[in-house]
Structures are given as C-alpha cells and as structure tokens.
Amino acid sequence: xxxxxxxxxxxxxxxxxxxxxxxxxxxxxxxxxxxxxxxxxxxxxxxxxxxxxxxxxxxxxxxxxxxxxxxxxxxxxxxxxxxxxxxxxxxxxxxxxxxxxxxxxxxxxxxxxxxxxxxxxxxxxxxxxxxxxxxxxxxxxxxxxxxxxxxxxxxxxxxxxxxxxxxxxxxxxxxxxxxxxxxxxxxxxxxxxxxxxxxxxxxxxxxxxxxxxxxxxxxxxxxxxxxxxxxxxxxxxxxxxxxxxxxxxxxxxxxxxxxxxxxxxxxxxxxxxxxxxxxxxxxxxxxxxxxxxxxxxxxxxxxxxxxxxxxxxxxxxxxxxxxxxxxxxxxxxxxxxxxxxxxxxxxxxxxxxxxxxxxxxxxxxxxxxxxxxxxxxxxxxxxxxxxxxxxxxxxxxxxxxxxxxxxxxxxxxxxxxxxxxxxxxxxxxxxxxxxxxxxxxxxxxxxxxxxxxxxxxxxxxxxxxxxxxxxxxxxxxxxxxxxxxxxxxxxxxxxxxxxxxxxxxxxxxxxxxxxxxxxxxxxxxxxxxxxxxxxxxxxxxxxxxxxxxxxxxxxxxxxxxxxxxxxxxxxxxxxxxxxxxxxxxxxxxxxxxxxxxxxxxxxxxxxxxxxxxxxxxx
Amino acid sequence: xxxxxxxxxxxxxxxxxxxxxxxxxxxxxxxxxxxxxxxxxxxxxxxxxxxxxxxxxxxxxxxxxxxxxxxxxxxxxxxxxxxxxxxxxxxxxxxxxxxxxxxxxxxxxxxxxxxxxxxxxxxxxxxxxxxxxxxxxxxxxxxxxxxxxxxxxxxxxxxxxxxxxxxxxxxxxxxxxxxxxxxxxxxxxxxxxxxxxxxxxxxxxxxxxxxxxxxxxxxxxxxxxxxxxxxxxxxxxxxxxxxxxxxxx
Numbered sequence: 001x002x003x004x005x006x007x008x009x010x011x012x013x014x015x016x017x018x019x020x021x022x023x024x025x026x027x028x029x030x031x032x033x034x035x036x037x038x039x040x041x042x043x044x045x046x047x048x049x050x051x052x053x054x055x056x057x058x059x060x061x062x063x064x065x066x067x068x069x070x071x072x073x074x075x076x077x078x079x080x081x082x083x084x085x086x087x088x089x090x091x092x093x094x095x096x097x098x099x100x101x102x103x104x105x106x107x108x109x110x111x112x113x114x115x116x117x118x119x120x121x122x123x124x125x126x127x128x129x130x131x132x133x134x135x136x137x138x139x140x141x142x143x144x145x146x147x148x149x150x151x152x153x154x155x156x157x158x159x160x161x162x163x164x165x166x167x168x169x170x171x172x173x174x175x176x177x178x179x180x181x182x183x184x185x186x187x188x189x190x191x192x193x194x195x196x197x198x199x200x201x202x203x204x205x206x207x208x209x210x211x212x213x214x215x216x217x218x219x220x221x222x223x224x225x226x227x228x229x230x231x232x233x234x235x236x237x238x239x240x241x242x243x244x245x246x247x248x249x250x251x252x253x254x255x256x257x258x259x260x261x262x263x264x265x266x267x268x269x270x271x272x273x274x275x276x277x278x279x280x281x282x283x284x285x286x287x288x289x290x291x292x293x294x295x296x297x298x299x300x301x302x303x304x305x306x307x308x309x310x311x312x313x314x315x316x317x318x319x320x321x322x323x324x325x326x327x328x329x330x331x332x333x334x335x336x337x338x339x340x341x342x343x344x345x346x347x348x349x350x351x352x353x354x355x356x357x358x359x360x361x362x363x364x365x366x367x368x369x370x371x372x373x374x375x376x377x378x379x380x381x382x383x384x385x386x387x388x389x390x391x392x393x394x395x396x397x398x399x400x401x402x403x404x405x406x407x408x409x410x411x412x413x414x415x416x417x418x419x420x421x422x423x424x425x426x427x428x429x430x431x432x433x434x435x436x437x438x439x440x441x442x443x444x445x446x447x448x449x450x451x452x453x454x455x456x457x458x459x460x461x462x463x464x465x466x467x468x469x470x471x472x473x474x475x476x477x478x479x480x481x482x483x484x485x486x487x488x489x490x491x492x493x494x495x496x497x498x499x500x501x502x503x504x505x506x507x508x509x510x511x512x513x514x515x516x517x518x519x520x521x522x523x524x525x526x527x528x529x530x531x532x533x534x535x536x537x538x539x540x541x542x543x544x545x546x547x548x549x550x551x552x553x554x555x556x557x558x559x560x561x562x563x564x565x566x567x568x569x570x571x572x573x574x575x576x577x578x579x580x581x582x583x584x585x586x587x588x589x590x591x592x593x594x595x596x597x598x599x600x601x602x603x604x605x606x607x608x609x610x611x612x613x614x615x616x617x618x
Numbered sequence: 619x620x621x622x623x624x625x626x627x628x629x630x631x632x633x634x635x636x637x638x639x640x641x642x643x644x645x646x647x648x649x650x651x652x653x654x655x656x657x658x659x660x661x662x663x664x665x666x667x668x669x670x671x672x673x674x675x676x677x678x679x680x681x682x683x684x685x686x687x688x689x690x691x692x693x694x695x696x697x698x699x700x701x702x703x704x705x706x707x708x709x710x711x712x713x714x715x716x717x718x719x720x721x722x723x724x725x726x727x728x729x730x731x732x733x734x735x736x737x738x739x740x741x742x743x744x745x746x747x748x749x750x751x752x753x754x755x756x757x758x759x760x761x762x763x764x765x766x767x768x769x770x771x772x773x774x775x776x777x778x779x780x781x782x783x784x785x786x787x788x789x790x791x792x793x794x795x796x797x798x799x800x801x802x803x804x805x806x807x808x809x810x811x812x813x814x815x816x817x818x819x820x821x822x823x824x825x826x827x828x829x830x831x832x833x834x835x836x837x838x839x840x841x842x843x844x845x846x847x848x849x850x851x852x853x854x855x856x857x858x859x860x861x862x863x864x865x866x867x
Binding site: 299314319321322466467468469470471472473474476478479480481482483485486487497500503507510514516 | 660662663684707713714733735736737746768769771
C-alpha cells in the first residue's frame with residue numbers, strides 16, 4: 001500500500017514515521033434531503049468497501065452519519081475528514097472509488113464543479129459554503145446527531161454547566177447583551193422575553209421549543225432538530241435554568257419524523273447521563289422535557305395556538321394583550337422560543353453576548369439561517385451574518401438565476417411575507433429593513449423567482465395557502481382571505497374587473513389592522529406587496545386580459561418560433577398533453593387545440609424557441 | 619388597583635385588569651358586539667367591538683371585549699378608523715350570513731360598504747362562525763358540536779355531520795346564538811336539533827316541559843343524584859311542604 005497523498009489540513013506532509021496512524025472519518029450526510037437521494041445506501045456501501053479494503057492498518061477509518069449539510073440538491077454529500085474533501089451526488093456504486101481514494105488521489109468526478117468549471121476540493125472552498133458564517137448550524141454536518149459523546153466532544157453541555165454556575169440575572173444579562181432576537185419571525189428580543197418571564201410569579205413556569213416550522217420551502221428548523229438535537233436541548237435547558245422552569249416541551253411538526261426521533265433519543269441520552277432530568281448535572285435542579293407531535297396546522301406555529309394545542313385544545317390563537325410569558329401553558333408563565341433561537345443560546349453562553357453582538361447589524365445581531373430556494377443555481381440552507389444583502393445571498397452564494405434568466409423577485413418571510421423586486425436587491429437582510437419594505441424576514445424562507453413567474457399567480461398561490469391554513473377564528477382573516485382568493489382567481493382566469501385592486505387593498509387594510517393574530521395581520525402581505533411593486537402586472541391581467549409572464553393558463557397561448565427551433569425534441573417529451581409534433585430537421589409545432597398552457601415546453605427549451613402570447617378568446 | 623381612563627373624553631374609573639368593554643358599558647357607552655357573552659369566556663373573534671386606543675403618539679386598534687385595562691389610556695369608541703374597520707368587518711360578515719336580519723341591521727346602522735363585487739355564501743345562511751354555540755355546548759352541554767375544518771372551510775358541526783350520540787338536545791347552543799342560526803323544532807312531545815329528535819320530559823307534578831330526557835339525565839349525573847322530574851317551581855313547593863311537615867305544626 002502506498003502512503004496517502006492527500007493534502008492534510010495543516011498542509012504538512014506525512015512524516016516518515018512508519019507507526020503514525022492517521023485517523024480518517026467519512027462523514028455521510030444523512031439529513032432528510034440526502035436520505036431521500038439514497039444516502040443510507042451510500043453509507044452502507046462505504047462501510048462495506050471499508051471492511052473489504054482492510055485499510056485500518058495504516059489509515060484508521062470510520063463512518064459517521066451526520067445531519068444535513070444544507071446543499072441538498074447536490075446530495076448525498078460525503079466528506080472526508082480531516083482532509084476536508086467533499087464529494088457530491090454520491091451513489092452507492094461510487095463507494096469503492098472513494099475508499100480507494102483514501103490512499104490515493106481524490107475522486108475528481110465527484111467534486112463540486114464551480115461556476116468557472118473548475119473542480120472544488122475542499123468543503124469550505126465551495127462558493128456555497130465559503131461566505132457562510134455558521135453559529136446556529138455550527139455542529140451540523142460534522143457531528144453524529146445520535147451520539148451524545150460526539151456532541152460533548154465539541155463543547156457540548158459546557159454552556160449548560162456554565163449557565164448553572166451563573167445567577168439567573170447574570171445569565172439573562174448575557175443573552176440580553178447578545179442582542180439575540182427570536183428567529184421564528186417576530187424578532188422579539190430573547191433576553192427581554194426571559195427577563196419578563198422571571199418577573200411573573202406563577203405556580204410554576206414552562207419552556208417551550210417551537211419546532212412547528214410550516215413555511216413552504218423552509219427547512220431551517222428541521223435541519224437543526226435532525227442534525228443537532230443536543231444543541232437544541234442545551235439551549236432549551238439554559239432557558240429553563242434562566243427562568244426556573246422544571247418542565248419543557250418541544251412541539252415538533254408531525255411531518256418531521258426524523259427530527260422527532262433524534263430529539264426523543266437525545267432526551268433519553270441526557271437523562272441517562274444525568275445532564276437533564278431529576279438532577280441537572282448534579283445541581284439539584286430538575287428539568288423534564290417532552291416531545292409533542294404537531295397538530296398538522298400551519299397556525300399551530302403561532303405561540304398561543306401552539307400552547308392551546310399542547311394543552312389538547314383546538315389550535316387557535318387567542319388575543320395576546322396578556323402575553324404568554326405571563327399567561328402561557330395552563331395559564332402559567334411560559335417562555336417559548338424558536339428552534340434556531342435556542343440553537344444560538346449555547347454559543348452565546350460559551351463565547352459571551354458581546355461576541356455574538358459583534359456579528360450582524362446593530363438592531364439585528366448574529367447570523368441567520370435562510371433556506372434559499374426557487375429558480376436559483378445553488379439552493380439550500382445558508383447561514384450568513386445579519387445585514388448581508390439580498391444580492392449577496394442570491395447571486396454570490398446562490399450563484400444567480402438558473403439558466404441565467406433575469407431575476408424578477410424574491411419572496412421572503414414565508415406565505416405571509418412579501419415579494420421584493422430587483423431594485424431593492426441591495427437591501428440589508430435584517431428584521432427592520434425588510435419589514436419597512438413591505439416584506440418580512442419571517443423564519444428565513446427565501447424563494448427566488450425569474451421572469452417566468454407571474455406575480456399575480458404567486459399572490460394567488462400564497463393567498464390560497466393561507467385560506468386553507470388560517471384557523472378561521474376571526475372575521476377579517478377568514479373572510480378577507482375568502483374574498484381575496486376569489487378575486488385573485490378571477491384575475492388570473494381573465495375575469496378581473498376595474499376596481500378589483502382597490503377592493504383588494506381595502507380588504508387588506510382591514511385584515512392587517514383588525515385580525516386577531518400575527519397570521520391574520522400579515523395574511524394580506526402577499527397581495528399588498530405584489531400590488532406595491534408589480535401593479536402593472538395586475539393591470540395587464542385585468543384590462544388587457546394578458547399574463548405578461550406567460551403563466552396563467554387562461555390568458556396564455558404557446559407557440560414555437562420556427563426560426564429558432566433546432567428540432568431537438570425536448571418539448572415533445574415534456575408535453576403532458578402530447579400535442580407537440582414535428583420531426584428532426586423540421587421545426588416542431590404545437591397543435592391548435594388541446595394545449596393546457598402548462599408551460600412545460602418553454603421550461604425545457606434551451607433555445608428560447610417557445611413563445612408565450614396572449615390567448616385570443618373567441 | 620383603581621385606574622382612571624378616558625372614554626370618548628369622559629373620565630371613567632375601573633379596576634386594573636377589567637375588560638374595556640365592561641368598563642365602557644358600565645359608563646353608558648354602547649359598543650356593538652357579536653361573539654361576546656357575559657357568561658362564556660373570552661373569545662375576541664368577531665372583531666366588531668373594536669375601539670381605538672391612543673397613548674401619546676401611538677394609536678392602536680384593540681377588541682374591547684378581551685382588552686384588559688392596565689394603565690391610563692385614552693379610548694375612542696367611534697373614531698374614523700374604528701368606523702371604517704368596523705364597517706368593512708360587518709360587510710364581510712354580511713357576505714357570510716346574507717340571511718341574517720341582525721347583521722343586515724348592523725350593516726345599515728354602522729354604515730358598512732355594500733361591496734357588490736364580493737360573492738355571498740349560500741343565500742339562506744345566517745351563521746357568522748362566532749363560536750358561541752361551541753363554547754356553550756362545552757360548558758353547559760357535552761361538547762357535541764365543534765368548529766370543523768380550518769380557514770375558509772370552517773363550519774360548526776357535529777362529528778362527520780352525523781347526528782351526535784353525545785348531544786343531549788339541551789339547545790344551549792341555540793340559546794346563545796346571536797343570529798338565531800341553529801334550527802330547533804319543538805312541539806309538545808319532541809325537540810329536533812342537530813339532526814336528532816329528542817323526547818321531552820314533563821314535570822311530574824304540573825306537566826310543564828322540563829327538557830329532553832337526555833338533558834335531565836345528564837344534569838343528574840352532574841349532581842350525582844337520581845334524575846328529578848320536577849320543574850324548579852314544583853321542586854320549591856315540594857321542599858316547602860317538607861318543611862311545613864317538620865316545622866309547621
């Protein structure tokens with residue numbers, strides 16, 4: 001066997017000492033995304049190949065199944081440590097090549113190909129990862145989420161130990177100094193929430209972790225719960241120590257089965273190890289944590305609805321004139337924090353609030369995890385300092401728009417967020433700036449759209465989501481959404497009327513001002529923000545009966561430009577209606593009838609030969 | 619702790635934590651409500667009882683039925699903002715319950731916009747989904763009805779829209795409904811409600827109708843005593859006669 005020629009992270013070549021045994025670990029990403037692309041089989045294949053290779057003599061190897069690396073579209077991801085080499089889109093049949101590479105050259109074909117076409121060897125050289133600053137995600141993709149030892153080997157539970165040695169006041173002061181604001185969407189200062197809770201003397205108090213992540217396209221919390229369960233438990237335990245709670249709940253969306261499994265397992269491990277349970281780390285304090293399966297409603301992510309759901313009642317919010325820090329679960333003082341907020345807590349306690357506040361902007365400190373998805377070249381989970389610009393996120397980290405089409409808008413803040421147009425791309429991403437521009441940061445979902453997205457249809461889509469997911473308790477939200485959806489559907493189907501936009505705005509104002517909870521108050525955002533920035537597109541639908549983006553089927557007809565068509569036949573395969581005909585050498589054409597205007601042909605055409613035109617009604 | 623607040627310019631005294639609606643009503647201010655009921659716990663969902671609270675530079679719209687007064691505030695019950703929001707909210711309710719004369723009257727009284735562009739739900743509908751019936755059933759009855767579905771599909775129903783096995787036919791739900799939307803049919807022997815027909819029980823002494831057999835039996839289980847088939851008047855008479863028998867000689 002020849003000595004491995006891998007560059008070691010320190011840059012020093014292997015010395016001549018024969019006895020030196022190098023430890024190598026293959027980190028196989030086993031987050032939900034990679035598992036869906038067969039990561040478990042990849043891990044098994046690697047284990048099998050390692051066993052066959054008999055490398056342990058010189059290179060001590062092991063396999064670790066980690067949480068999500070965030071770059072799911074390129075999964076399964078395999079990292080070789082400590083060489084820090086990342087392989088993407090690994091298949092089980094690649095296992096022998098990877099194992100062989102441990103004593104030879106890296107497998108070039110599995111490395112990431114950067115924008116300039118060059119292969120990227122190291123994980124952190126990847127343009128997707130290089131600009132990131134990971135605080136909440138610090139352990140994810142590195143540790144084995146099912147191993148308490150692995151977490152403890154990386155400072156795990158040291159923050160809790162430190163917290164136990166501090167007075168409640170000093171502990172809360174540290175969190176206040178960090179300037180940490182709730183990552184679930186509202187951005188309420190975490191330290192202030194804890195401080196207020198301590199001020200209310202109720203019979204007992206509770207801590208709750210809100211893991212009911214429901215925004216379409218967002219998976220920050222899932223990744224954290226799956227990939228770093230002990231990090232979340234430690235954050236929750238510190239919150240409990242700060243406010244003197246002895247019981248806590250983790251309300252986890254029921255679809256997140258792996259997250260529930262990992263958290264449940266982590267709770268059992270900590271109780272067995274004496275870290276939580278009847279006597280936290282020998283301090284004499286108690287903390288019992290429980291996982292609660294989410295009720296399957298988007299609105300249960302709202303704190304008071306979530307608490308009602310934990311209590312076994314209907315998941316509907318209540319008016320929050322009396323806050324849940326005063327009257328929460330079973331009418332007792334309750335601190336509820338989002339998963340990502342809690343993930344930041346151990347780091348803050350270990351490194352100090354000032355260190356955290358040094359990152360980000362003045363009003364929004366630290367870093368924030370975003371799930372960057374949509375028509376973008378590199379999609380996934382990214383953590384960047386607060387105050388980064390949208391342009392940096394979308395064009396530097398995300399690599400710009402797929403197929404190099406023009407950017408049109410980015411939808412931020414989940415279904416009740418807003419759409420931000422191109423001229424505002426240099427906005428700083430923080431709580432206050434986005435809200436001031438009619439969008440919101442929300443929990444960190446970001447959906448990028450190009451010129452083939454119709455903003456009226458986008459507004460209709462989100463309004464439809466909210467109409468289904470509103471709890472239906474209060475009049476303005478429920479009835480406003482009902483009528484907004486009907487009008488938007490009319491507009492996208494060519495039945496829009498003069499005066500519709502003013503009516504939408506009038507209803508939107510009533511919903512914003514008069515709804516019961518934050519969901520209702522922000523429910524008109526998709527409509528109001530698109531009306532603000534893309535009003536001409538609405539007007540084209542209403543007055544000209546045309547969809548400028550060529551999306552709304554009732555207003556759009558597709559044709560193939562014979563002068564541009566190369567007869568490649570891609571559209572024929574994509575057409576679900578089977579109405580495109582032609583032959584090699586002659587331009588293809590779409591039949592006069594039978595077209596459902598789905599736009600599939602246009603999406604697959606690499607030569608821009610498919611034209612969307614106004615549909616002529618007879 | 620006592621507080622002084624200003625409602626439409628009048629100084630009103632109240633206890634800290636009291637709901638604003640109560641304070642206003644006690645001081646002679648009429649604020650319209652639909653989902654508030656003095657015997658059932660707070661809801662705050664119809665959003666008709668809104669008022670504007672001005673505190674320094676800031677102004678805020680709150681629903682008075684669940685807003686606890688905790689500091690000296692200035693309340694406007696009929697500001698332009700309140701009128702506009704209340705009118706729009708009522709207009710939306712009228713599209714939901716086009717057959718309700720109460721809502722139609724309120725729309726007229728509070729100047730709700732007409733909004734012909736918006737489609738009304740079924741023409742004969744009167745339910746405004748205020749949820750009072752569900753609360754009454756949970757507190758006085760057996761929890762036989764509930765809000766079903768979410769969002770714009772929400773409705774009040776028995777499980778799977780089938781006649782409920784747990785319903786006792788007490789009609790508490792119909793009693794609290796502000797728009798008279800729950801259909802109760804009753805003659806000398808029977809009462810029909812929520813798709814079920816119940817036999818009525820008469821007082822053993824005077825024959826006046828007590829309630830359904832199921833409701834009387836349910837009341838007995840709460841008292842942990844055998845069912846008593848007497849109306850309140852006859853029960854008083856019976857007790858009085860027993861007293862006379864012991865002490866009256």
